[in-house]
Amino acid sequence: MHRINHIHNSMSCFLFNEIVFGPVLSRRLGISLGINLLPVNKKLCTFDCIYCECGWSIKPIENHMNFHLLEDVKSALELKLKTMHSEGQELDNITYAGNGEPTLHPDFKSIMLHLVMLRKKYYPKAHISVLTNGSTLSNISVIEALNMAEFPIIKLDTGSEELFRAINQPLVNIKRADIVELAKDAHISNKVIQTLFLRGTYAGKNIDNTNSKEVESWLRDIEYIKPHSVMIYSIARKTPAKDLFKVDTEELEAIADKVRALGIPTNTY
Numbered sequence: 001m002h003r004i005n006h007i008h009n010s011m012s013c014f015l016f017n018e019i020v021f022g023p024v025l026s027r028r029l030g031i032s033l034g035i036n037l038l039p040v041n042k043k044l045c046t047f048d049c050i051y052c053e054c055g056w057s058i059k060p061i062e063n064h065m066n067f068h069l070l071e072d073v074k075s076a077l078e079l080k081l082k083t084m085h086s087e088g089q090e091l092d093n094i095t096y097a098g099n100g101e102p103t104l105h106p107d108f109k110s111i112m113l114h115l116v117m118l119r120k121k122y123y124p125k126a127h128i129s130v131l132t133n134g135s136t137l138s139n140i141s142v143i144e145a146l147n148m149a150e151f152p153i154i155k156l157d158t159g160s161e162e163l164f165r166a167i168n169q170p171l172v173n174i175k176r177a178d179i180v181e182l183a184k185d186a187h188i189s190n191k192v193i194q195t196l197f198l199r200g201t202y203a204g205k206n207i208d209n210t211n212s213k214e215v216e217s218w219l220r221d222i223e224y225i226k227p228h229s230v231m232i233y234s235i236a237r238k239t240p241a242k243d244l245f246k247v248d249t250e251e252l253e254a255i256a257d258k259v260r261a262l263g264i265p266t267n268t269y
């Protein structure tokens with residue numbers, strides 16, 4: 001995913017073995033503490049993106065929904081924030097990321113409420129971000145939780161259903177068009193769209209979400225969703241599918257300029 005830029009030297013796919021990890025220095029988010037609400041050393045997601053830095057998703061996901069207990073998450077958060085604060089460490093951002101889709105946690109809203117309280121106590125200036133793939137936006141408690149974050153960041157990588165299926169490989173019954181509608185209708189302030197651009201081949205299919213047809217369709221949906229801002233990036237680490245290639249910064253900037261022309265602030269990473 002759902003990955004803040006973390007310090008990681010190995011070229012293998014990467015799973016977190018803690019509830020709270022970091023802080024790490026992220027190009028996007030500054031000094032950032034990560035929260036992994038998914039089981040440790042296991043990836044659970046409603047998507048199986050071919051570029052996911054966590055590796056392939058466990059399938060079917062329903063059999064593996066043994067999440068951290070609410071009390072364990074609360075105490076891990078308090079311990080980390082209290083320790084960092086007492087050591088005088090700086091913190092810009094607290095980000096839900098980790099081994100899959102964070103909003104799958106059944107207590108996501110309660111955890112967010114607790115985090116907002118802890119943030120006020122220890123780091124009132126830090127922002128809260130959530131990296132989500134958008135597949136749970138029909139859940140009202142997820143929307144309520146996302147509204148407590150300064151940066152609810154929703155994934156939209158493609159301009160077509162066909163490429164959505166090829167790149168994001170949803171494991172639940174959801175269409176790309178559903179996510180576009182949910183993202184548009186969701187009453188979330190400050191919603192951000194993030195998009196990963198890539199090229200290559202996978203399972204005999206040509207993968208390229210940078211071609212003009214895809215980008216034009218994606219742009220129409222960005223305009224329709226009207227996010228507060230857009231984040232554009234490409235592959236930075238090893239991907240579970242081979243034969244995928246990074247899109248260079250100049251090309252990302254050219255795409256970003258098209259979004260900026262719609263009046264939507266856009267950054268490339």
Ligand code: SF4
Binds near residue numbers: 049133
């Ligand atoms: S949405 Fe995609 S990239 Fe994010 S955790 Fe799931 S499979 Fe990985």
